[in-house]
Amino acid sequence: MQQSNTYVIVYSAVLTIILGLLLSGSAQILGPRQQKAIALDKKKQILGAVISAEEIGAMTPDQVNEFYENNISSIVVDINGKEITDGGVTAEKVEIAKDYKKPADQRSYPVFIYHAEGNPSEVKSYILPLYGAGLWDAIWGYIALETDMNTVAGITLAHAGETPGLGARITEGEVQARYVGKKIFDESGELVAVEMMKGEGKDYSTDDHKVDGMSGATITGNGVNNMLKAYLSHYEAYIKGKSQTAVAGL
């Protein structure tokens, strides 16, 4: 009896339904908590561009939310640097990964403004999201620019599937620290971004636009370079607009 086709078919169907119910049930129950965890993780990544991973690691989830609430304000701009205010778009809701599939001029570009505790007018730095392709899968991150809109205040990088010990090192604080203090515009005002070089162990401290590479992870490094260049150029209009007002303010 157990070998009959009907038995096999019915057995498989019943099993599928039971397991399916189990899975969708658990997804329903855990869903809200997962959404919270994802939102918290995003805030941690944004903050990661301006404060160290150790400091964030020491905070409880509530502290992260509170710090974010008090120190980050955000706007959304378009490719021309104009603020988008209609349609209820908020920077936190923009999904960079989904937006990435659209042509560059149709995406929304969130800007996270890091300011003094509870005082949005005293800006410390501007945090911009990044998204691109590494060697195996997507890479993303956030770059923080100082108020001169030229100096890198910090960067945080993450990846979906780079090689552990090689490309995956972009998540390490030591690699990310190499970007701090670099400039994204050259003397003539041309956007050159910051380039990660091939090979590791050379000293680029005198060069404003180059950082030491990661040995064995040149393609991931190139991915980071392309991502930086692309996203900084998408934000160029906004950045230039800001730096002009900064100069006028002087």
Next chain:
Amino acid sequence: MSAETLEKAIEKKPAEALLSKRRKRIVADPLVDENPITVQVLGICSALAVTTQMQPTLVMAISVTFVVALANVVISMMRNTIPSRVRIIVQLAVVATLVTLVSEVLKAFAYDMYKELSVFIGLIITNCIVMGRLEAFAMGNKPYDSMLDGLGSALGYSWIILTVAFFRELWGSGSVFGIPVFDYVSSLFGPDFSLATNGLMVTPVGAFIILGLIVWVQRTKTGYVEH
């Protein structure tokens, strides 16, 4: 069946002790003599991939233990109903469900771990230890014994990957569970002294070397020879 005959039946066959000698062996055998990694050479891929640090390795070990033990119990309970022609796919469906549950729970309660381990948690499905135990044991034994068998195999797997991770994190990153042991030891010997970490340990090659050494030590002690 009347109460009398039922009593007799119980008298005739006294229940086996919860941890009888035979059952202890089911748990203990896979720890060393029948170890899934070092003797049966199963589950190598994850042993290489997740063992760069202790913490994710521990989460992986717990997840695998949960999946193997529970899958063994579930399949053992179903074993008399499973049509043999589709038994592999039935096992796979059960394992995949359990693994998805683990991954969903991690995503909700330990998101950082989920991010770090996501691919490898999914790959528990393909961990040969899981399917191996289902086919070799759970399909022909009672649920409780199957659970013990699953626990034994999972513990055998766990202690090996934790040992590998201990040495890889210590030598590769100079720390244990994220605590910077090398920095501390270096500071004891004055400011000019520093222990260097070995980048090779962070790559999968390092895992092969450590695993090889463990197998060597173990086989020297047990005298096991491959036939």
